[in-house]
Amino acid sequence: MGGLFLFNKPLGVSSAGFLNRLKSAFVKTTADKVGHGGTLDPFASGLLVVGVGREYTKQLHDILKNTNKKYLAKIILGAGSSTDDITGEIVKTEIRKFPSRKEIEKTVKEIQKRKTQIPPKFSAIKIKGKPAYELSRKGMGFSMKEKEVSLIDYRIISVNESENGAVLEVEMKVSAGFYVRSFARDLGEVLGTGGYVEELIRTGIGEFDLKRALEPGDLDxxxxxxxxxxxxxxxxxxxxxxxxxxxxxxxxxxxxxxxxxxxxxxxxxxxxxxxxxxxxxxxxxxxxxxxxxxxxxxxxxxxxxxxxxxx
CATH class of the missing domain: 3.30.70.100 (Alpha-Beta Plaits)
Structure with missing residues (x-):
């Protein structure tokens, strides 16, 4: 058995956890290896490329390296998060006057011009050989280096007022290494509102589309x-x-x-x-x-x- 598979990872499970669910269906011999490319956090869902067999797990890096991705994000403006997403400690921002939709759109456009981004401290990026999220959980102090990334294209679907501020729903096409969580944080910082990602769906990886992704039950x-x-x-x-x-x-x-x-x-x-x-x-x-x-x-x-x- 072997090949590349497009899967739809559900909410509430890590990419590694989802892979473990698939292994019982895929692994027929101890020689079979199962891997994935492009990690999705438990709070996020969407397209995950899975490789079965050594021939195909080796291909994952080449296929996904420098590959653009597409996301559908729901961003909360009016509060910040310790992890830049809904799983962290949420701290409401005191705001005298909330920015208008026009101001939000203008700020998104300004951020698109940036060529670098600071990744979240709760991420898998290695700091002296240790994942940043492990150091963050231990309360250890460290700084993240800027990464060259780009927001290639975007479309604001809606900006709706909420009890605590506003909800921005946006489609994004981004370069490899771009963090939507960092985008939400940076947007909130510029607007003075705070910002974090409440929902995130990966809808595309290069030529691959979420619409063609399999559910585990489809394998039968x-x-x-x-x-x-x-x-x-x-x-x-x-x-x-x-x-x-x-x-x-x-x-x-x-x-x-x-x-x-x-x-x-x-x-x-x-x-x-x-x-x-x-x-x-x-x-x-x-x-x-x-x-x-x-x-x-x-x-x-x-x-x-x-x-x-x-x-």
């Missing part, structure tokens, strides 16, 4: 394999090779050529069958020469009734 149902090979793979019978194997395994879906020199294969079926399909696709026909390939399992968007070959 029909799921989808996405496979893309590049190199000398066109006009060498790769698509018809994939179609022949798909028909033999009763897999539905399609295959097509992509510009300039790639082949795409999408297959639907039970996981065990799709894994057999992937093993064959990775080898390809003798007439093909693959330079690179990518493959991952996801939730189907539409259901296919047959397997077709397209141009």
């Amino acid at each position: 149902q029909k799921i989808e394999l996405y496979f893309k090979a590049s190199g000398d793979v066109q006009r060498v019978g790769f698509r018809y090779f994939a179609s022949k194997i798909a028909l033999e395994l009763a897999i539905t879906g399609f295959t097509r050529n992509l510009v300039p020199s790639s082949v795409e294969v999408v297959g639907q079926g039970k996981l065990a069958i799709l894994e057999r399909f992937l093993d064959v696709l990775k080898k390809g026909p003798d007439t093909a020469k693959m330079d690179t390939f990518s493959a991952y399992f996801r939730k189907p968007e539409v259901e296919f009734n047959s397997f077709t070959v397209s141009e």
Whole structure:
């Protein structure tokens, strides 16, 4: 067993804890290794990329390194948090006059221009070999260094008044290493209101989308394999090779050529069958020469009734 999987991590469990729940379904031998890329805190939910097998856990770093991410955040303005999120000690800010929506929008725009950010002290960043959150929990004094990051794009969905201030709901596209918690803290500091993240959903990692993420229970149902090979793979019978194997395994879906020199294969079926399909696709026909390939399992968007070959 092996591959990359898109999963939807629920609230209330750490990424490592969620991984432990999956291991019983994945690990068939002691040789199997399961890992994840891009940690999500227990208070956050959303897209988590999981690698099964050493071949794929090794890929996680390369796939996620310098990869942009997307989030949907609900930020409270009017109080601060010791952890910059809802799990910390919340301290209400005394405010004479609360900023208007226009002032909040202007401040977000100003913060977007910043090229650096100070990560939260409650984070996994190592300080002399120790995670910062461990030092923070022990009450030890230390400082965090600025990191080069960027808020690439954003969309303010709503700003609503609440009993303690305001709730800002915002969609964000950010660079690798960007902390939404730090953004909330910095926004509150500039506005003089305090700020922390109440809810956080990761909706995208690079090309991967939360809409296609699996739930653990989906592993017993029909799921989808996405496979893309590049190199000398066109006009060498790769698509018809994939179609022949798909028909033999009763897999539905399609295959097509992509510009300039790639082949795409999408297959639907039970996981065990799709894994057999992937093993064959990775080898390809003798007439093909693959330079690179990518493959991952996801939730189907539409259901296919047959397997077709397209141009």
